[in-house]
Amino acid sequence: MLRYVLKRVVIALLTVFVLATVTFFLSKLLPGDPFMNEKIPVSVQEKQRAYYGLDKPVIQQYFIYMGNLLRGDLGTSIKFVGRSVRDIIGEFFPVSAKLGLIALSFAEIIGLLFGILCAQYRNRWPDYVLMVFAILGIALPSMVVGPLIRYLFGVQLRWLPVGGWGKTWQQAIMPAFVLGLGTIAGNTRSMRACMLAVITQDYVKTARAKGMSPVRVVLKHELKNSLVPMLANLGPMIAGVLMGSFVVEQIFVIPGLGKHFVNAVSTLDYPLIMGLTIFYGAFLVVMNLLVDILYGWVDPRIRVK
Amino acid sequence: METSSHLLEVNDLAVSFFTYAGEVQAVRGISWYLNKNETIALVGESGCGKSVTIQTVMGLLQSPGRVTGGSVRFEERDMLGLSAKELRQLQGNRMTMIFQDPLSYLNPTMRVGEQIAESYRLHHKVSRSEAEARVLDMMHLISFPEPERNMYAYPHQLSGGMRQRIMVAMALICNPQVLFADEPTTALDVTIQAQIIELMNSLKEKLNTAIVLITHDLGVVANMAQRIYVMYAGKIVERGSAKDIFYRPKHPYTWGLLASVPRLDADQSRDFRYIPGTPPDLLNPPKGCPFAARCRYACRACVSSIPEEMAFDSEDHRASCWLYHPGAEALLAAAERERGMQR
Structure with a gap:
């Protein structure tokens, strides 16, 4: 087991290294640089470039950056003058992560529940209703759902605050719902499929032959076995939701990490692009590793000896 | 009863x-x-x-x-x-x-x-x-x-x-x-x-x-x-004690089943015995004996109507087959001769 984990950690580090390298050169391929500005004299621009080391050959910049990265230094942002990248992530990630955790936990629970209901009532009306919901949930983007429910519950009914963050817990309800909607829908669909595969298994017949009530059969025999394939996309799902969403955070005025993913690229803030990408990548890799370990715990057949 | x-x-x-x-x-x-x-x-x-x-x-x-x-x-x-x-x-x-x-x-x-x-x-x-x-x-x-x-x-x-x-x-x-x-x-x-x-x-x-x-x-x-029920196409075609079924089988389907048990003492060069054909389609079950289509001793009665269950040596040994109808004596005799030769 330890060998397995060690091997996976080495692969994970390698993955992050490749990710950092590719992102570095891709960001340098973008036309222009952060200091190109007609209003600023060229001599000043040159000085600014030299300050950030952007006047050196790209390959040399790369080695400097990787050297710093090895020491854990993600560099300083160009647009947020004087702030380190680590500082920026430290300030905005907790907000996104908190919202993401709320969204994810209720999306997982509701998604699994809907999936179970669909499978148990397959091809009857509860299944059809929930499947329509799931298809809508996947098909409707948050930029449509977000403003709609914000208008309905925030402006018209005035049940919930229209936006903001950190004052009341009600502020989290709508953004968490919009953020989790796709996850609920996706989970409903895959849980339905996973459970349908389990329902026809022979050991379910054994459980029924023991005189178990249908509800107990679901909880004790079908649920755990259906969760095994569900785990596969849990890692990317956690990483994706926790990293924040540009759209949702913009709509509900939430100071999360989402907007930086977009703004860093459009302002060519190289250190921030790199820092965010590596952070996301490392987070994803770690989540996948945790899920793989979880796999063995849920299904003894794939436990590594 | x-x-x-x-x-x-x-x-x-x-x-x-x-x-x-x-x-x-x-x-x-x-x-x-x-x-x-x-x-x-x-x-x-x-x-x-x-x-x-x-x-x-x-x-x-x-x-x-x-x-x-x-x-x-x-x-x-x-x-x-x-x-x-x-x-x-x-x-x-x-x-x-x-x-x-x-x-x-x-x-x-x-x-x-x-x-x-x-x-x-x-x-x-x-x-x-x-x-x-x-x-x-x-x-x-x-x-x-x-x-x-x-x-x-x-x-x-x-x-x-x-x-x-x-x-x-x-x-x-x-x-x-x-x-x-x-x-x-x-x-x-x-x-x-x-x-x-x-x-x-x-x-x-x-x-x-x-x-x-x-x-x-x-x-x-x-x-x-101790007792055996032989089923075919959703019906019991023969029932009886284990002895009845193994030593005095009456229904041609039971004969076929017994003959297709692989035997250690059988001639190695001979193929495994099997019952030719497949069971009837139960969406449209046949009007007569379900085994008639695969039975080499079947006659016209077998195809047109289902035989009654008949008791043999004991009240518990019963089979449903037209061969044991008084009118089918010649056919039964031929079948038994053939079975005798096989063994």
């Missing part, structure tokens, strides 16, 4: 599956009974309705299957009229079942000891540790190797024979009145088959459990069953 003395009695049971293609008449009016401490066998090839029969008796028949006629009485209770809750109190407790392939019929993510204990705890109000002690007793009873360690194993860590022992322990832990064994040895290799048969026979003595064996393997039947 002395109906009241039977532990389990099935009368004129009919079961159909209502599919998009139409009504599949899987079981078409069969009657059989089981006495206390007795082992009987339902014998026939795949699709003859034997598994559907015991699923129905145990109350495990699932949609689109439906009972279309007849009755099932167990200990004087009408099984088909019980509520789901009443049924569940019998299932796994008074009547239990073991299946063909122990690997697929065991939950892969649950320790085997827990799976055995589950049967017991569902029907007895006991604590976890009491149930565990009971599981250990049971595993000792079936002489399971290293029960203290193996009760914590997962099914994939055990051998096929050990898994089937787990199934047996699971089925017998509540001391059931009836054990249904649906092809219990088919998925096992021959030496393990013998062990499982021996185990079931010895446990039957110890626990006074009656067994309904379902199989197409007459070798297994010979070692276990």
Whole structure:
């Protein structure tokens, strides 16, 4: 087991290294640089470039950056003058992560529940209703759902605050719902499929032959076995939701990490692009590793000896 | 008839599956009974309705299957009229079942000891540790190797024979009145088959459990069953004591089944015997004897109408075949001559 984990950690580090390298050169391929500005004299621009080391050959910049990265230094942002990248992530990630955790936990629970209901009532009306919901949930983007429910519950009914963050817990309800909607829908669909595969298994017949009530059969025999394939996309799902969403955070005025993913690229803030990408990548890799370990715990057949 | 003395009695049971293609008449009016401490066998090839029969008796028949006629009485209770809750109190407790392939019929993510204990705890109000002690007793009873360690194993860590022992322990832990064994040895290799048969026979003595064996393997039947029902296309074509069926078989289908048992002393150069053709389509069951299309002794009567059941040497040995009609004497004589020559 330890060998397995060690091997996976080495692969994970390698993955992050490749990710950092590719992102570095891709960001340098973008036309222009952060200091190109007609209003600023060229001599000043040159000085600014030299300050950030952007006047050196790209390959040399790369080695400097990787050297710093090895020491854990993600560099300083160009647009947020004087702030380190680590500082920026430290300030905005907790907000996104908190919202993401709320969204994810209720999306997982509701998604699994809907999936179970669909499978148990397959091809009857509860299944059809929930499947329509799931298809809508996947098909409707948050930029449509977000403003709609914000208008309905925030402006018209005035049940919930229209936006903001950190004052009341009600502020989290709508953004968490919009953020989790796709996850609920996706989970409903895959849980339905996973459970349908389990329902026809022979050991379910054994459980029924023991005189178990249908509800107990679901909880004790079908649920755990259906969760095994569900785990596969849990890692990317956690990483994706926790990293924040540009759209949702913009709509509900939430100071999360989402907007930086977009703004860093459009302002060519190289250190921030790199820092965010590596952070996301490392987070994803770690989540996948945790899920793989979880796999063995849920299904003894794939436990590594 | 002395109906009241039977532990389990099935009368004129009919079961159909209502599919998009139409009504599949899987079981078409069969009657059989089981006495206390007795082992009987339902014998026939795949699709003859034997598994559907015991699923129905145990109350495990699932949609689109439906009972279309007849009755099932167990200990004087009408099984088909019980509520789901009443049924569940019998299932796994008074009547239990073991299946063909122990690997697929065991939950892969649950320790085997827990799976055995589950049967017991569902029907007895006991604590976890009491149930565990009971599981250990049971595993000792079936002489399971290293029960203290193996009760914590997962099914994939055990051998096929050990898994089937787990199934047996699971089925017998509540001391059931009836054990249904649906092809219990088919998925096992021959030496393990013998062990499982021996185990079931010895446990039957110890626990006074009656067994309904379902199989197409007459070798297994010979070692276990006192009485045999031969099923074909949803009907019982012949029934009788094991001796009757093995030494004085009457129905041509039974002849075919017996002839297709591989024999060690047979001429090696000769091919395996088999019954040519396939069973009839139960969406549109034939009007006459269902076996007529595959029977080499069939006459016009066989195709047009179903033969009555006839008693032979004893009241319990019965078969449904036109060969024994007074008008078919010549045909019967020819058939017996041919069979005599074969042996």
